[in-house]
Amino acid sequence: MTDDRLIVALDVPNAHAGLELATRLGDAVNFYKIGLGMLTTGGLALANELKQEQGKRIFLDMKLFDISATVEKAVRGLAQFDLDFLTVHGDPHVVKAAKEGAAGSNMKILGVTILTSLDRADLDACLIQQGDVQELVVTRAARAMEAGADGVIASPQEAALIRALPEAKGKLIVTPGVRPAGAALGDQKRVATPHSAIKDGANHIVVGRPVWQADSPGQAARDIIASLP
Numbered sequence: 001m002t003d004d005r006l007i008v009a010l011d012v013p014n015a016h017a018g019l020e021l022a023t024r025l026g027d028a029v030n031f032y033k034i035g036l037g038m039l040t041t042g043g044l045a046l047a048n049e050l051k052q053e054q055g056k057r058i059f060l061d062m063k064l065f066d067i068s069a070t071v072e073k074a075v076r077g078l079a080q081f082d083l084d085f086l087t088v089h090g091d092p093h094v095v096k097a098a099k100e101g102a103a104g105s106n107m108k109i110l111g112v113t114i115l116t117s118l119d120r121a122d123l124d125a126c127l128i129q130q131g132d133v134q135e136l137v138v139t140r141a142a143r144a145m146e147a148g149a150d151g152v153i154a155s156p157q158e159a160a161l162i163r164a165l166p167e168a169k170g171k172l173i174v175t176p177g178v179r180p181a182g183a184a185l186g187d188q189k190r191v192a193t194p195h196s197a198i199k200d201g202a203n204h205i206v207v208g209r210p211v212w213q214a215d216s217p218g219q220a221a222r223d224i225i226a227s228l229p
C-alpha cells in the first residue's frame with residue numbers, strides 16, 4: 001500500500017524520463033519531488049500531468065529567494081498549479097512573502113535553513129555569523145516557522161532537534177539524505193535510515209537514487225514504506 005510519507009525525488013534528466021519513471025512506479029508512490037534542474041526541461045508540465053492525470057501529490061523544490069514583492073508574485077503564479085509543497089529559503093522576509101503569495105491555495109511553504117552542502121568555511125565566505133552550523137540551522141528553522149512557514153527541510157541529524165522546538169508544534173519536517181540500510185550513499189555523507197528519520201520527527205522523507213536507480217523502483221519504494229515505523 002502506498003504511503004505519502006515517502007516522497008520520491010524525480011532527479012532524472014527531463015520531464016519525459018520523469019513521467020516514464022512515475023508511470024513505472026504506479027501505485028507504489030503517491031508523492032513526487034520535482035527540482036530546479038527539471039524546470040527548464042518541462043518540470044511544471046510534468047507536475048501538472050502527475051497531479052491532474054494521475055492524482056499524485058507534488059513537492060516543487062525551487063528554493064526561492066528574492067525581494068518580498070518578487071517572491072510573492074512568483075509564489076502566487078505557482079499556486080495556480082495546485083502544488084502541495086514549495087520550498088523557499090527560510091529567511092523571514094522570504095517566508096512571509098511566500099505565505100502571502102500562497103494565500104487561498106493549499107500549497108504548503110517549506111523553509112530551507114542552511115544548504116547541507118555548505119560547511120563553516122563556506123558560511124564564513126558568505127559572511128554568515130559565527131557559530132556552530134547545527135545551532136544556526138536549528139535557529140534558522142525556528143525563525144522560518146515563526147515567520148509562518150508550514151514546515152522546514154532538515155537533514156536527519158537535525159530533525160529531532162527541530163521537532164523539539166516549541167515553534168515546530170504542528171509544523172512539517174521534510175527530510176532528504178535518507179538511505180535504506182545497505183544502500184549506496186552516493187554523495188550523501190550524513191545519512192539516516194527512513195525508519196529513524198520518521199522516528200526522529202520527520203513527517204516525510206525524500207528519497208531519490210535508492211528508488212530510481214534500483215532494478216525494480218516499485219519494489220524499492222515498497223520496501224522503504226514497509227520499513228517505516
Ligand code: C5P
Nearest residue numbers: 009011116176177188206207208209210
Ligand atoms: O538521490 P538522493 O536520495 O540523494 O536525493 C535526495 C534529493 O533531496 C535530491 O533531490 C537532493 O537534491 C535533495 N536534497 C538533499 N539534501 C538537501 C536538500 C535537498 O539531498 N539538504
